[in-house]
Amino acid sequence: MTGLSRRSWLKRATLGSSFALLGGAGLTNSLSAEEIKKFNPRPMDGPIMLGSNENPYGPSELVRKSMSSGFDLGCRYPWRYNSDLVKMIAEKEGVPEDHIVMVAGSTEGLKITGLTFGGGGEIISCEPTFLAMMDYAKLWGTSINWVPLNKDYDFDLDEIEKRVSSKTKLIFLCNPNNPTGKLLPAQKVLDFCNSVSNKAIVFSDEAYYDYITTPNYPSMVELVKQGKNVIVSKTFSKVYGLAGIRLGYLIAKPELAEKLSERVVANLNIMAIEAGKAALQDQEFYNFSVNKAKEAKSMIIQTLDDLKLPYLESHTNFVFFHTGRDIVELNKQMADKGFIIGRPFPPLTDWCRISTGTIEEVALYNQAIREVLG
Numbered sequence: 001m002t003g004l005s006r007r008s009w010l011k012r013a014t015l016g017s018s019f020a021l022l023g024g025a026g027l028t029n030s031l032s033a034e035e036i037k038k039f040n041p042r043p044m045d046g047p048i049m050l051g052s053n054e055n056p057y058g059p060s061e062l063v064r065k066s067m068s069s070g071f072d073l074g075c076r077y078p079w080r081y082n083s084d085l086v087k088m089i090a091e092k093e094g095v096p097e098d099h100i101v102m103v104a105g106s107t108e109g110l111k112i113t114g115l116t117f118g119g120g121g122e123i124i125s126c127e128p129t130f131l132a133m134m135d136y137a138k139l140w141g142t143s144i145n146w147v148p149l150n151k152d153y154d155f156d157l158d159e160i161e162k163r164v165s166s167k168t169k170l171i172f173l174c175n176p177n178n179p180t181g182k183l184l185p186a187q188k189v190l191d192f193c194n195s196v197s198n199k200a201i202v203f204s205d206e207a208y209y210d211y212i213t214t215p216n217y218p219s220m221v222e223l224v225k226q227g228k229n230v231i232v233s234k235t236f237s238k239v240y241g242l243a244g245i246r247l248g249y250l251i252a253k254p255e256l257a258e259k260l261s262e263r264v265v266a267n268l269n270i271m272a273i274e275a276g277k278a279a280l281q282d283q284e285f286y287n288f289s290v291n292k293a294k295e296a297k298s299m300i301i302q303t304l305d306d307l308k309l310p311y312l313e314s315h316t317n318f319v320f321f322h323t324g325r326d327i328v329e330l331n332k333q334m335a336d337k338g339f340i341i342g343r344p345f346p347p348l349t350d351w352c353r354i355s356t357g358t359i360e361e362v363a364l365y366n367q368a369i370r371e372v373l374g
Contacts, residue, residue: 052243054238063275094221103266105246106248110203115137115263127346127347130174152182170203171201174205175220176212178353236276296317297317309322323352339364342354
């Protein structure tokens with residue numbers, strides 16, 4: 001940043017009129033002193049991180065206390081303490097415990113699934129999407145059959161089904177999708193997974209399921225309960241604010257879960273186990289996280305509307321919008337102003353993914369993006 005440090009710019013923006021640009025959504029929506037203590041917002045003394053879809057309010061106070069108490073067990077191997085967390089997750093998902101595979105973040109779950117079931121064949125998916133499974137599977141000789149998103153920027157389920165062949169081992173869905181934030185029509189995705197799982201294993205990445213606003217939207221766990229060849233991944237990284245703790249899980253019928261369990265590389269550590277148990281009991285923080293993400297999205301969308309920039313409906317904690325310029329160029333411009341934003345997602349290289357930071361961070365981002373794209 002020429003002639004002005006990031007910290008100086010942030011201080012100037014905070015003290016200036018940036019919040020007034022939000023149409024009433026600014027300091028009036030900031031956290032109270034009690035919320036600051038309880039929900040742990042990041043200090044704004046460096047680059048503002050809006051590029052990785054993290055929840056900046058976590059870990060919650062309850063989780064922190066539970067993790068601290070877990071240090072007393074730090075000398076013990078963790079697997080004997082894992083059963084309580086597995087039981088809690090099984091109850092939450094409505095499946096028996098032998099359907100749950102604990103992994104160090106859902107990314108590990110995606111990778112071991114690609115390794116276990118994709119080898120020697122192909123994986124079909126759409127792009128852009130979250131690439132962890134496909135990138136890892138390619139290292140082990142798996143071919144990827146890429147299908148473009150359809151005209152509505154959704155997974156093209158019809159085209160995917162047409163391409164299923166004897167070579168197809170896995171079909172990867174990300175729903176809601178990352179980076180688009182789009183949600184597939186409920187009945188259409190249920191029918192697709194029910195039908196195609198007779199020919200290949202269907203993997204449903206549901207990392208952002210907690211942010212879905214469509215009432216009674218089904219998880220593909222419902223098909224797992226019916227014994228279908230469907231695997232679902234979920235994570236504590238998003239709504240629970242535990243991205244740095246690395247905690248996630250897979251849900252699958254026992255014969256698939258057993259094979260996946262044999263491939264798990266990174267056993268959970270004691271602090272992650274304690275964090276997960278506490279997070280599942282902290283409904284106040286869960287509700288707070290969902291509501292703050294919704295509030296921050298509305299602020300981002302208001303600015304996009306003012307700038308007349310198209311964006312996609314989001315059922316996640318981020319917004320994907322059309323920039324009108326190459327994302328690499330925009331990344332550099334925003335970095336100069338002290339912001340880390342979403343990376344390129346080919347082939348949509350003139351689109352940008354913005355994560356929902358704290359309300360104050362989003363207010364500052366809105367000022368900066370107006371200066372760059374206004």
